[in-house]
Amino acid sequence: MARKRSATTNGSSPYAIRVDAKTIQRLKNHSGDLSSAVLQQLDSSLSWYRQLRPDDRSALGLMAQKGISSFINWLQRPTTSLKWVLTDIFGSAPAEMTRAISLQNALQLIRTVVDVVETKVPELVGEADGALLRDAVLRYSREVAFAAADVYARAAESRGAWDSRLEALVVDAVLRDEPEHELRSRAAAVGFGATDNIAVVIGGIDPQANSAQLAEIRRFASGYASDILLGSHGDRLILLAGGIEEPNTFFLRVGELFGPGPVVYGPMVDSLARTPTSAQAALAALDACKAWPGAPRPVAAADLLPERAMNGDEVAKRELEELIYQPLVAATNGLLETLSTYLDLGHSLEATARELFVHANTVRYRLRRVCDLTGWDPLVPREAFVLQTGLVVGRLLATDPNPA
Template sequence: MAQLKQSSGGPQNGKLTISPAKAETIKKLRANVGQLSTTTMRELERALPWYGRLRADERSALGLVAQNGIAAFVTWYERPTLPSWILSDVFGNAPTELTRSISLQKALALIRIVVETVEDQVPHLAPEEDQPALREAVLRYSREVAFAAADVYARAAETRGSWDTRLEALIVDAILRGENTDALRSRIAALGWKAQERFTVMAGSSPLEPSPTYVGELRRMAGRFAQDALVGIQGDRLILILGGLDDPANAMARLAELFAPGPVVFGPEAATLPEASTSAQAAFAGLSAARAWPNAPRPVAADDLLPERVVAGDDAARRALVHKIYRPLVAASNGLVETLSAYFELGHSLEATARELFVHANTVRYRLRRVCDVTGWDPLLPREAFVLQTALVVGRLATPPSQASERTSNRQA
């Protein structure tokens, strides 16, 4: 600065001398630090309505930042240094409190008030010949503080982003493992999860080398269809946990486009987020068995892959076929199981089935429609007939031999 110059006798061990005008300014600045701080605090309350609505501890933290800024300015004006000191001298331990209490926009408004307060006091703090230099110093100082504030918020955002990513990974892992604890609920709440119902898990392949923006893009796309979304990448697998889906069919189709090539499977809807582990397990089982159905749609429901999952050894799929298809058919009676069995054994022929059972073909049609009403699967469609036939097989294997023999005797009688 203009007032920092070498002594008339030249350099003396590299030391610099200060002009009398600047020395007087520094003296007044030091004497008025308290008054400047008090004036600044009053101006903050007057000019920033949101400042008065903060809690006492938040106002204290921000007030300390303002006071530190004024005190640090005096030191900096006496001997300007590199701007790195601002982070420690001005903000101190306040960054966490600062970023939690107010936004960056509000922080910059606070800095502007502090700068304006000091600038308004320039005529009272410096001799006339030193006032231009002091105003220039205030402007330079305010620039460095603003950059330092932006750096504080950027670092805080990166920290929160890293923490949120780790927390999200922990939640996804806990859900996949079926964990249902207070810790899981606490983590979900900490992540800001809002959805309370309609939870679905999608699983597929992740890109070999996802771009840095891939997860963010996937999360934004999921946010268009779901209230909340969790994203997990485990090795070569990509997992999406969606909450509050409004249009599941459309959502699944659009989101499947962001998965890497290969099958994409979604599990059945779960009532609560901790129960989504069942949906996840079904999705993973379906993903492992999907290659047995090369022409499967993309995405495909895990329940549409029940036969392949049974062949692959998935016990949950076997139980689902027994409880959701075989037992309801047996309970419905009216010869549904017998008619369905004959229909499959006779090559899906209505006439042959009618002759085998000594009934009219329309009776066979009626019974097959009843099968569809009871189970939700249509035996007249080849793929769904395959599901029903698999259900008959696993249902008979799950039935004790005595009951199976009794049922056969009744049919023959």
């Protein structure tokens, strides 16, 4: 018997191994013995194989037997077609195999089969033919290893696409404010387990962004929060983060990941059930952000309360009333009157003092009390605007017979 090295066609190897028909027939006659030896070796040498469920063990054993049968068929017509190896050995089993064992285990299985065949072939066909067949086994096992790697690569891509779809469904459920039990179920499916310090960040998405870039965003954001989910809605990128350790640093750094345009983040919430509150605030803020061209990037939804209220956001109106108007109405020492006069008279301390017949220092004291009470400083132009909007909204709601 001789080894012929010649160029071939129809997908055969340019270094084809030629084995005579009698040798191939002897291998076919002993294929059952080879299969039994392989199964015994798998069970004795691979501890993870013994721990598999019976149906998984049976499926992998059947795959190993197919490998031996396919090797014998390959000897009759050697080929390097990866597609042929995939179909002949793995058939419809790739999904089962990738669920049952890792790629490392799959390669260990292939190595075990090769070792057994290399050892047994000389005993079955004689030492002279055995040397040639060992060479054939090595070449064929290389094709099987490449095929297995391809199977796992395809499975990883499929899982990645499926995980992305699940992730998008969770983000969509948050935006749509779905019932709590459904939200928890969807979040659990993608491994989102954060129970506190949860917030939603929304901004533009780079038109050229692909899955690899989104994965990089997720990796970067994960350095500042324990759980990260991403979803895209049209030209918007929605990031849901949980377990945020340092909020100020997190929002600042994450804001750099978004595409052109404003980036806003909703309030931090302490449970997954309240996450839609953060999302709705962020969405309303993003819609209203164009009314404040000088807004920082990123900007908190709470910093856009005036613009949100003017844009029809009822939640923002109620917050302004509760945070500004009601506390000032309940306060003593004329805080509401002083603030109103100060705002009406163009932010002039002296004019306010004359109008109220008090000293300018009294006006300063009362305005400091307004800041202590509401959190906004009337002496800062932007914060004075927030306070003025709060007074307007509070008065409208106070006189509305049917408040929303």
